[in-house]
Amino acid sequence: MITLSYSTLLTVLPLGLLLLTTAANSAPSNNVSTATSSCPPPALSRLTRHKVAPGETIEAIAQKYNLISATLIGFNPTLRTGQLTVGSEIVIPPFNGIRVEVPPNQSWQQIATKYKVRADVLFEANGCQPVSQFVFVPGVNWSPEAPSTSASSLLTGYPLPTKAPVAMGYGWQINPNTGQVVFHSGVDLLAPVGTNVQAVAAGTIAFAGEQGSYGNLVVVNHAEGRQTRYAHLQKVSVTTGQIVEQGQVLGTVGTTGERTSAEPHLHFEVRYNSSLGWVAEEPTL
Template identity: 55%
Template sequence: MNFPYRLLLLCSLVGTVGLTSTPLNSNSAHAAPSCPTPALSRFQRHKVNRGETLESIAQRYNLTPSTLINMNPAVRNGSVTVGSELQIPPFNGFVVEVPRGQTWRDVAKKYEVRADTLFEINGCQQNLSVAFIPTGNVSPRSPITASPAPADSQPISISGYPFQKKASVLLAYGWQIHPTNGEVFFHSGVDLLAAVGSPVQAIAPGTIVFANDQGTYGQLVIINHGSGLQSRYAHLGEIKVSVGQKVNEGDLLGTVGTTGEPTGGQPHLHFEMRSSSDLGWVAEDPKSYLQP
């Protein structure tokens, strides 16, 4: 299969996914808790209007012209035709076929992308035959990742704990085996065992940027701490804060619950630390931030 035809086929697949919001591989579409909608399910179509150029369309969607060219072989010469339709990805990147037998680590190494980030961007799905590879500055439109990190002049040090006492770890950060279906997945945070109704507190000062239900996260609170750091508190039963509210270390955020799709079968808090980078808000190991 020559390259132009392969690219055309991939764009056709993406177009189908974008219209139906159906994962490419429904047999392996189980997404681990806290994973976003796969990038391939978030494509849009843009009909070219009179007066528009490739550059103006790219600017409208916060993309580079090269991204649009990669996804639309018909505009390889840099010009667009009025009335034609373009595939618009959610952020800069390109689509590739994944050779049979290759893992996310293999694909990530080939394209020099963090394996865990690549895994999450593709919805934490297993054994995909087609994957989206992000490049440059990723600007996801999901409400849990859209808030920009404040530009602080001084770096901050975060060291705190979401409970008054140290809790046992139900599921650690990193690559794990799903306790229910046995699949390997990337766990973007740490699950801390706690009884339903236990108070959950902020680990450090910051601003509430999200406080609502968010899919598999359930009831979720997100705090931006500045210097590109963010903490997330998921599967809450109740939320006690609101967006825009300033909080200090130890302030009550909500209570432990069982909302969303918690793994492990026991009530717990799913806690994440994320840092702002050129690949969006990427998960960090919470261990160094959690100090009871």
């Protein structure tokens, strides 16, 4: 995960907005060149290599560099069989994300919109430079497959009895507790403690209980490889293996786990199943 301080964002954002309106092959102005010097080097210029030692696994190497396995697999196609060759070298990026080839004349804003990341964070991760043929998109999990259908066509319910204000949205956000930019894998919906939390679609309870930073968590597996997660609950009203219908009460809003807002809220996630596990996608509420 890339974490940038709030002060860094304030420095980068005005410059980022300037470049977002230019064509990909436009030459930067003198002001842009001056400000660019305060940015870190582009992530793709900071790739390193790791020589595989006997007994190492993809997961162990990823942990060594504070990465997830999906990041290593995305940068190293030879790992997609799940096998490591002792003595071979693999590419290590500086933080989690993917390398993508972009069409000509794409702007940073267009790329950010496509991958659902903050344009200013994307801009800084690429050295505050004009868009090139290959760019690094931070915080996006590499996956060999994409959902065949949209979540909105399958998960038609709402996780609370009534529409609620969003305390923190999906994607790259500023954590109000730390002032750092973090990737938020769901949405936080403000609601009083004790408010009923309900399934957005029919499914089977895959998990119900306490789960670290999620606090009290309910996970529901739905049709076509979709999953929803309901976190920070006060009370859990279902059990693992139970079949639930859309609108069925799963528990109540609480304040358990590690929360990004002091106000009571439901942390709600939508994920899809891939060969790398359950990958987060933006909820459509």
